[in-house]
Amino acid sequence: MSQSAPWTDVRIRAAWARRDWAAIFREYRRVTGISQxxxxxxxxxxxxxxxxxxxxRRQITSAEVIARxxxxxxxxxxxxxxxRRDESLAEWSPDPELRERIAHAHATGRTDTGTADWIGRVLAEQRRAEDAVxxxxxWPVVRSQLDAVTRLIPSASGPTTDRLLVLAGEHAHWLSWVAAEHGRYGAALAWLDLAHGWAADAGHDDLASWAMRVRSYYSLTHGDPARALRTxxxxxxxxxxxxAALSVATHTAAMAAAAxxxxxxxxxxxxxxxALALRAQDPQDRPGWLYWLDSVRARLHHADAAYAVRDWSTAAAGFREALPALADYPRDHEYYAARLEDARQRI
Structure with missing residues (x-):
């Protein structure tokens, strides 16, 4: 393992964002297997x-030690x-400088895409670990990664620029999702607007559709199903x-129609x-942010829609069948287990 490879590990990056030196050392040694x-x-x-x-028992405060x-x-x-992370998490909204960098996209020039490749791999790991971490x-880790991606854009051109725009959009929609989870809906929509705009600029229909699907979900969960259905x-x-992208958009439309x-x-x-989800069971057939849309999740989506139209028997059967596969996803397991119990009581 190269010395930089441990930094793909989500827990190390999260510990670094907190400046939790004890955790940084422990997690680094866990991943690399080295001794103290x-x-x-x-x-x-x-x-x-x-x-x-x-x-x-010992803290690190010296800038010289940190640099070492x-x-x-x-x-x-x-x-x-x-x-160091601001504990109040007050700065949720996008930095205007990000927009300024994107405004200079498609300038002639060349850029090294190695950093973008690295950050893309790391973001994939962070998506999978979010439920646990x-x-x-x-949050501060992904914002810092997005900053690094956008700094590459003004010196890029052609397909390289499009690739960087898509990667920036993936980060922006992740930030939107987390902001919404913490009740920062204005910031969530601002990040989502960036994600959609960058996807459109890059001609990436899947990501543009996904950003609109997330906006529809926000409308649905905030009591505006008519707007959710239109979106x-x-x-x-x-x-x-x-x-895969069409499947999740269609599922969201189904939930809005039920509402x-x-x-x-x-x-x-x-x-x-x-049916669309079952056509995309090879992970290579799914965009990176839809890594989770396997047959189990497709079954849960179908059961959730049955629940929304009050078809309790179909919903309960679907939840019961899929729940065992969610053992490693505690939040999702809790959500669908509650759905199953409620559906059972209504049969």
Whole structure:
């Protein structure tokens, strides 16, 4: 394992965002399998000091020591300048400088895409770990990654610019989702607008559709199903959609149709969404942010739509069948287990 490879690990990056030195050292050693003695050699620190830091008996405050740790552990560039997380999380909204950088996209020039490749791989790992680690700790990490991506855009051109715009859009929609989870809906919509605009600029129909699907979901969960249905329909009719992207947009339309009382339409849309999802069971057939849309999730979507139209027996059967596969996703398991219990009581 190269010395920089550990930094693909989500828990290390989250610990770095918190400046939790004990966790940084422990997680680094967990991933690399090295001893406290070896870690001390990397950061020019005696083993007893490493032990004291890991056990919380010694704190790190010196800028010189922090710089030595960054060099020794090869902290990636996009994390190197990150400030300590603001515990109030007051700065939720996009930085205007991001828009300014995008405004200079498609200029002639060349850029090294190695950083973008690295950050894309890391974001994929963060998506999968969010349920365990939580968006709160990952928030400053992803913002810092987005900053690194947008800095590459003014010097890029052609397909490289489009690729960077899509990666920036993926980060923006992740930030939107986390902001919404924390009740920051204005910021969530601002991030989503960026994601949609960048996807449209790059000609990436799947990501543009997904951003509209998320907007539809926000409207639905905030009591405006009519608007949600209109937005989901627009997401479904974007050109050149993959089956996976069309599936999630169609499922959201089904849920919105159920909420406005159009049960037959909701059932039809749900069946269509399920069939589309089953056509995209190879992970390579799904956009990166839809890594989770396997046959289990497709079954849960279908059951959720049945629940929304009060078809309790179908809903309960679907939840019961799929729940065992959610053991590693505690929040999702809790949500669908509650749905199952409620459906059972209504049969």
């Amino acid at each position: 003695l070896r870690l001390g050699e990397l950061v020019d620190m005696p083993q007893p000091h490493v032990s004291a830091i890991e056990n919380g 740790i960054m060099r020794g552990l090869q902290v990636p560039e996009e994390l190197g300048g990150m400030a 939580g968006g709160r700790d990952l 989901a329909d627009a997401a479904r009719h974007a050109p050149s959609l993959s089956p 406005v009382g159009e049960r037959d339409q909701a059932r039809r849309l749900s069946d269509e969404a399920y």
